[in-house]
Amino acid sequence: MMRGVSQLLTMALIAVATAAPANAQDAPTAPAQRWSFDGPFGSFDLAAAQRGFQVYSEVCAVCHAMQYLHYRDLAGVGLNEEQIKAIAAAVTVPQGLNDQGEPKEGPGTPASQFRSPFPNDQAKRAAHNGALPPDLSLIVNAREGHADYLYALLTSFADAPPGMQMQDGMNYNKFFPGHQIAMPPPLQDGRVTYADGTPATVEQMAHDVVTFLTWAANPEMVERKQIGWRWVLFFLIMTGLTYAVKRKVWSDVH
């Protein structure tokens, strides 16, 4: 009887738990997209990640830093040494002090950190109406919904519904908690020109930049999954073997 009661209780709990409201500020759950990196076998679509890097550097980098990345890391999206050197050399990065003790700048090297658009947070806020464009190195991991949320956010800028009071300089986006975001819609069709001829629609660019940002937040992912498979298979076999030995050892007891 009691077991019946506890089963009922459990079921009721699960029912309540799943019926809970998704988000306090009623932003809808971002619809799931298909990503190359999904699932235990997923890996990064490198062409998409490279295009995503282009979107980041031509569009997002005006406002967003990625301080935990170095240009050399781009080998992870399949760029070769020459390409990386060229990319790094094309940006101007701080290089400590000169002989007069003044801050010095110069062309980047593969060892340079990604260039930050602003020297500090105050400067960032000053340029954006008090809002802070967050660092994008970890942004995919730092938001519930991860890649799906980012994609939804980037593709869902729209006019505010009639009757909604928008604050100055804010933009309507139904996926952003509170629906008012200080970031102006960053992507418009044809905003970048892809070298491989892929049409640069908003959806395509969002997809690419999110692939790039997912790689940036989890550069170890592919290697991690590969090692994981080996580890799991090894211990599956070991479980079988040890169990067989166990049966053997215990055969004189049972």
Add this chain to the structure above:
Amino acid sequence: MAGLNKSEFTNPVVNWIDTRLPIFTMMQTEYGTFPTPRNFNYFWNFGALAMVTMMIMIATGIFLAMNYQPNAELAFGSIQHIMRDVNYGWLLRYVHQNGASMFFIVTYIHIFRGMYYGSYKSPRELLWMIGVVILLIMMATAFMGYVLPWGQMSYWGATVITNLFSAFPIVGQPIVTWLWGGFSVDNATLNRFFSLHYLLPFVLVGVVFLHIAALHVVGSNNPLGIDVKSPQDTVPFHPYYTVKDSVGLCVFFIVYAVLVFFAPNFLGDANNFIPANPLQTPADIVPEWYFLPYYAILRSVPNKLLGVCMMFGSILILFVLPWLDTSRVRSARFRPIYRQIIWVWVVAVIALGVCGAHKPEGIWVVISRVATLYYFLHFLVILPILGKLERPLPLPESISRPVIGGGGPMPSGATAKPMEKA
């Protein structure tokens, strides 16, 4: 009485050492021939699993500490340095991070095993109480470890939990200031938490040693909950339980690996990928999953001081469990009512865990209050009364009776090496 140990080891080096410091003899008697009830089920794996997890935590922790910076300006970045630049740093870190979860999973199951089979009852009360001390040290260690990456949840979790002490009248606020080493969670707090996070695991090792020492005095309980009566009731620990524990260990490593390699952040909080920001409070501050039930108890009580007392009380009450449970029968198998209501208690704890993850609003307050009430009712009212009212089933005569299916007593050469017979 001084004197040399008569060592039975034939290897001259081992013998020489063992004669002067009988550690090999000790290992042999405590882990080799140690007589162990023959009827353990797989629930008895979890102590060994907790031991292995503890060693993994210490090993990975020491290597993390080589690259970690306990400084409020640098901590978050140093974790990213570990994740991106240190060779296999991501592996170390994910093994350590998810290891904390695995540690709590196996320890909670281990504790449940003790509750189900009455392992806390005489003569194992002290063994059980040392176990509760272990749980407390683990919790302190994990709490301080979670502060180290200095993300938003680290910072705000530390703020909320340390602030709990301010609920105590008069001494409360000074205690909090003392814990912080300042007037808010800051660099000083991070520094001391790192120091303590490095220290406590080694204290844990010491207490675990006592736990095992006590175990080896009173002996293991078993699923029947009856005493060992004759050598026929036991088998030597090695090879019987070394091999059985190995099976469990392999399965444990599979589960652990799935977490580490395929879902390393599944149990984490997205907010901890944002650097600590004292000026911006996250929408909801939630602790790691293994603290959720206590957190729910805390938040279910409208009075802060009472909530804090009940939260700590929910663990401290385990210290007196051996005396709250008045039944002399250990195993739930022979306690027809207890074996049902223990599951109601489990459901209450899980319910509290679910509530802890939600803001204390609406239905969640109701559920967490009912569950909190039941949690304490179970220990303070049901167990004491049940022991008097319940009519236990007849206990078997001995351990060997029900398990040896007419096969007669065990062969005396119980240490037989299995491989020889293959």
